[in-house]
Amino acid sequence: MSLTLQEVSAHRLTWSEYEKIISLLGREPTFTELGIFGVMWSEHCSYKSSRIHLRKLPSRSKLVLVGPGENAGIIDIGDNVAIAFKIESHNHPSFIEPFQGAATGVGGILRDIFTMGARPIAVMDALRFGKLDNSETGQRNKRIVQGVVSGISHYGNCFGVPTVGGECVFESCYDGNPLVNVFALGVFKHDEIFFGRATGVGNPVIYVGAKTGRDGIHGASMASEEFSEESKDKRPNVQVGDPFMEKLLLEACLEVMKTGAVVGIQDMGAAGLTCSTCEMGSRAGTGVEIDLKYVPQRETGMTPYEIMLSESQERMLLVAEKGREQEVFDVFHKWGLDAAVVGVVTDDGMLRVRNHGEIVAELSNRALADEAPLYDRPYTKPHRTVPMEAPAFASTDLTGDLTRLLASSDVCSKAWIWDQYDWMVRTNTTQGPGSDAAIVRIKETDSSIAMALDGNGRYCYLDPREGAKLIVAECCRNLSTSGALPIAATNNLNFGNPERPEIMAQLVEAIEGIAEACTFFETPITGGNVSLYNETLGEAIYPTPVMGIVGILKTAAPIPMQFAQPDRDIVLLGGLGASDETHFGGTQYAKVILDTLWGLPPQLDMDYEKRVQAAMREIAQAGLAESAHDLSDGGLAVALAEASFRGIGAHVKVETTLRPELALFHEGPSRILVSTASPGQVREIAEKYGVAADVIGKTTVGQLTIGEWVDCSIAQLQRPWKTALEEALH
Amino acid sequence: MKFGVVVFPGSNCDHDAWYATTQNLGQQAEFLWHHSEDLKGADAIILPGGFSYGDYLRCGAIARFSPIMNAVRRFAQEGGPVMGFCNGFQILCEAGLLPGALLRNAGMKFICRPVELEVGTTNSPFTNALTSGQRLTVPIAHGEGCYQAEESVLDQLEAEDRVAFRYVDNPNGSARSIAGILSAGRNVLGMMPHPERATDPLMGSTDGRLIFDSLISAYALTSK
Numbered sequence: 003m004s005l006t007l008q009e010v011s012a013h014r015l016t017w018s019e020y021e022k023i024i025s026l027l028g029r030e031p032t033f034t035e036l037g038i039f040g041v042m043w044s045e046h047c048s049y050k051s052s053r054i055h056l057r058k059l060p061s062r063s064k065l066v067l068v069g070p071g072e073n074a075g076i077i078d079i080g081d082n083v084a085i086a087f088k089i090e091s092h093n094h095p096s097f098i099e100p101f102q103g104a105a106t107g108v109g110g111i112l113r114d115i116f117t118m119g120a121r122p123i124a125v126m127d128a129l130r131f132g133k134l135d136n137s138e139t140g141q142r143n144k145r146i147v148q149g150v151v152s153g154i155s156h157y158g159n160c161f162g163v164p165t166v167g168g169e170c171v172f173e174s175c176y177d178g179n180p181l182v183n184v185f186a187l188g189v190f191k192h193d194e195i196f197f198g199r200a201t202g203v204g205n206p207v208i209y210v211g212a213k214t215g216r217d218g219i220h221g222a223s224m225a226s227e228e229f230s231e232e233s234k235d236k237r238p239n240v241q242v243g244d245p246f247m248e249k250l251l252l253e254a255c256l257e258v259m260k261t262g263a264v265v266g267i268q269d270m271g272a273a274g275l276t277c278s279t280c281e282m283g284s285r286a287g288t289g290v291e292i293d294l295k296y297v298p299q300r301e302t303g304m305t306p307y308e309i310m311l312s313e314s315q316e317r318m319l320l321v322a323e324k325g326r327e328q329e330v331f332d333v334f335h336k337w338g339l340d341a342a343v344v345g346v347v348t349d350d351g352m353l354r355v356r357n358h359g360e361i362v363a364e365l366s367n368r369a370l371a372d373e374a375p376l377y378d379r380p381y382t383k384p385h386r387t388v389p390m391e392a393p394a395f396a397s398t399d400l401t402g403d404l405t406r407l408l409a410s411s412d413v414c415s416k417a418w419i420w421d422q423y424d425w426m427v428r429t430n431t432t433q434g435p436g437s438d439a440a441i442v443r444i445k446e447t448d449s450s451i452a453m454a455l456d457g458n459g460r461y462c463y464l465d466p467r468e469g470a471k472l473i474v475a476e477c478c479r480n481l482s483t484s485g486a487l488p489i490a491a492t493n494n495l496n497f498g499n500p501e502r503p504e505i506m507a508q509l510v511e512a513i514e515g516i517a518e519a520c521t522f523f524e525t526p527i528t529g530g531n532v533s534l535y536n537e538t539l540g541e542a543i544y545p546t547p548v549m550g551i552v553g554i555l556k557t558a559a560p561i562p563m564q565f566a567q568p569d570r571d572i573v574l575l576g577g578l579g580a581s582d583e584t585h586f587g588g589t590q591y592a593k594v595i596l597d598t599l600w601g602l603p604p605q606l607d608m609d610y611e612k613r614v615q616a617a618m619r620e621i622a623q624a625g626l627a628e629s630a631h632d633l634s635d636g637g638l639a640v641a642l643a644e645a646s647f648r649g650i651g652a653h654v655k656v657e658t659t660l661r662p663e664l665a666l667f668h669e670g671p672s673r674i675l676v677s678t679a680s681p682g683q684v685r686e687i688a689e690k691y692g693v694a695a696d697v698i699g700k701t702t703v704g705q706l707t708i709g710e711w712v713d714c715s716i717a718q719l720q721r722p723w724k725t726a727l728e729e730a731l732h
Numbered sequence: 733m734k735f736g737v738v739v740f741p742g743s744n745c746d747h748d749a750w751y752a753t754t755q756n757l758g759q760q761a762e763f764l765w766h767h768s769e770d771l772k773g774a775d776a777i778i779l780p781g782g783f784s785y786g787d788y789l790r791c792g793a794i795a796r797f798s799p800i801m802n803a804v805r806r807f808a809q810e811g812g813p814v815m816g817f818c819n820g821f822q823i824l825c826e827a828g829l830l831p832g833a834l835l836r837n838a839g840m841k842f843i844c845r846p847v848e849l850e851v852g853t854t855n856s857p858f859t860n861a862l863t864s865g866q867r868l869t870v871p872i873a874h875g876e877g878c879y880q881a882e883e884s885v886l887d888q889l890e891a892e893d894r895v896a897f898r899y900v901d902n903p904n905g906s907a908r909s910i911a912g913i914l915s916a917g918r919n920v921l922g923m924m925p926h927p928e929r930a931t932d933p934l935m936g937s938t939d940g941r942l943i944f945d946s947l948i949s950a951y952a953l954t955s956k
Contacts, residue, residue: 156842162783245786246785422843423842426873427748429751429752429928559934
């Protein structure tokens with residue numbers, strides 16, 4: 003039997019990739035083998051367009067215990083404790099079926115964490131949706147928001163992991179292509195780390211967890227193509243999640259790891275049984291032979307092709323020590339889960355799949371996992387179609403502008419979202435959603451972990467390289483504002499079609515920007531995810547790299563974001579910053595008030611940024627900051643308003659030559675608002691680091707006044723900020 | 733004092749209850765596996781929050797049939813103190829140890845946030861250290877916390893002074909703003925809010941301690 007071009011391209015393989023398969027095998031693949039190559043060599047699993055550039059990212063430091071290539075990166079946080087964390091996207095499934103798409107996104111990243119032996123203790127989400135207006139598209143976007151948020155809520159809450167923070171942005175470029183990036187973090191002892199390696203020839207390969215069904219077949223290849231009108235027909239490709247099953251699987255896996263009988267373990271995520279078998283074999287340099295008749299199945303009459311490619315959720319593959327199978331079974335049966343020996347580790351480096359004895363696939367593990375095609379795709383100048391010059395603008399009502407900004411979908415309170423997440427379960431969350439950074443304490447140590455997600459697509463669209471650097475800087479600044487030292491990062495690169503040179507250019511520039519900034523801020527990237535082909539009908543999203551950065555905090559009590567006491571000095575650490583009209587074009591002011599986009603993102607001086615952050619951490623550690631809030635979307639005015647929402651306002655004077663719109667709303671980095679009873683000491687620290695620490699005013703009660711420009715009661719600013727999202731969704 | 737914390741498949745606040753009682757309150761605690769009928773000599777039982785058995789069918793509907801619930805039922809009948817928080821409250825209602833039922837929140841959404849409670853009665857081992865009308869800040873985290881019962885049952889609960897806590901600003905549509913109730917014997921407490929999440933100053937509120945402190949001092953008196 004010879005395969006046709008049609009069958010090959012149905013697996014999202016090119017003809018030249020197919021020829022490479024034939025030369026690797028020395029023969030034509032069977033249909034099942036073609037399916038296996040199709041998923042393993044998909045963009046989603048093989049990173050074939052991005053790998054060559056991902057190598058530029060820094061991945062090492064003395065704290066990195068495990069870097070990229072495993073299920074999650076691992077960082078030493080002292081006291082013999084380590085954390086595992088990663089971010090992953092579930093963009094395509096979340097558009098097709100928002101609730102299940104988002105829910106299984108949470109499930110997938112949680113398994114990546116606990117398959118390494120860590121207990122998940124925090125989740126965060128970076129979400130991007132289209133505009134929420136009353137058009138037909140707007141109405142569909144609202145349904146997507148509701149579906150995604152309830153999917154995350156459903157899965158995380160039931161599983162029992164707190165969703166401690168995240169961020170959410172609305173832009174029309176995400177109309178047909180929402181982004182759902184889920185970050186998870188787990189904690190364990192150094193000697194509890196497990197790897198996805200099939201070591202020990204003769205050891206049994208054991209399948210545990212949920213039964214295999216027909217759901218999710220081709221999920222990985224679906225995530226590697228653009229959306230068209232027919233995409234709705236892909237609904238059966240979306241997996242269905244069962245968080246209760248996942249909770250049992252978590253407890254059983256952590257318990258079985260303690261028996262000492264497990265030598266390697268890997269979750270079945272994208273490409274299911276295929277990916278877990280060949281990756282475990284490839285990492286260990288061994289072969290894996292399985293017989294599909296032993297695989298627990300939910301449906302009858304499944305073909306080998308379907309079993310190998312199913313993406314049914316809540317399944318794991320583990321390799322145990324020969325002779326200790328019963329110990330493994332006992333634990334899984336205690337938790338009411340299936341566990342079955344499906345195969346054995348061999349010494350020939352092959353993935354051999356039998357069905358009732360008959361061989362249906364026989365492929366080299368290395369060919370599948372490590373010899374996937376690697377493309378150096380051509381790239382030109384990054385795609386952009388907006389002008390460099392600013393349009394004419396002049397505000398007549400700056401207080402009104404501030405109110406509108408606070409009520410805009412990106413700036414407004416996201417409480418409607420996070421109220422639906424159990425952000426407290428496990429009683430570690432010392433700083434929850436709505437803060438610059440989320441903080442969870444690590445019980446039985448003196449440490450807390452701070453974490454933040456950031457990603458500004460507008461900045462990156464204007465300049466992918468500078469935009470990416472700004473994202474890293476802001477993410478680190480969020481941590482430093484809480485007093486935490488940034489130590490490591492994960493990233494999720496969401497881009498359009500890499501086969502278009504102007505899109506590929508966005509990806510390359512952004513990766514290089516991240517590499518430069520992460521090297522400079524000493525936050526190596528220990529893993530992450532690339533999501534390409536985020537396009538609908540030829541329209542790409544803004545280039546949207548999302549950074550997840552974690553930091554370590556040695557003091558337990560976090561610094562609040564809001565002013566805590568009246569009559570305190572307000573210090574603008576880092577100073578008012580510089581801006582001009584060209585660098586104002588990517589701001590929220592440009593988006594919300596002027597409804598346009600132009601120019602360049604704000605200018606970043608990384609060296610200055612680093613010193614501002616170091617000064618902030620020292621101020622925090624000295625206990626001098628009663629509150630601290632970093633300036634980002636909406637600049638100084640929005641930051642002052644947000645800091646006032648506990649009812650303590652501010653009376654501020656701004657001495658500047660900038661025009662008022664820029665002075666109030668420019669988004670220049672390296673700036674943090676600190677309220678303090680000891681401005682002299684704060685200044686001293688700032689001077690030591692050579693950064694500005696202007697006292698710009700005092701905290702008051704109930705009112706926000708900024709020079710001659712803004713004068714408004716806190717209540718009047720806060721009401722629209724609070725209700726905007728819920729109103730926009732109705 | 734020794735607490736027994738029941739672990740159903742899908743319980744996810746079991747560890748929080750253990751941590752609160754042992755680390756924050758300095759008491760002893762042991763986990764009780766749902767498949768066993770052994771209470772391991774516990775002086776009080778906690779049915780923790782979570783999604784027992786995935787809460788498929790109906791919250792708490794399957795958990796009530798598990799072997800440990802036979803032991804918990806006997807323990808309660810003998811006057812032993814039993815506390816059910818969140819999913820634990822739902823299980824106590826399903827098991828018939830408390831009247832009424834918890835339905836989907838009025839807003840149809842899961843809600844997680846600290847809320848204000850008002851103490852309804854101080855006449856119980858769980859509330860004796862409180863004052864009537866006192867306000868406590870305790871978190872809620874539930875999708876199905878809307879307490880409902882027949883009017884006659886609600887009247888009876890009030891007549892017998894068995895409403896332990898009311899919401900100050902009813903978040904979920906509960907009848908008569910009820911957040912927690914007592915059994916007729918006053919030794920079984922069910923409440924949707926999570927006092928075990930409010931026992932540590934780092935978590936923002938320590939008002940939940942007052943409920944545990946009440947029980948610990950009541951126990952000290954009876955065991956003298």
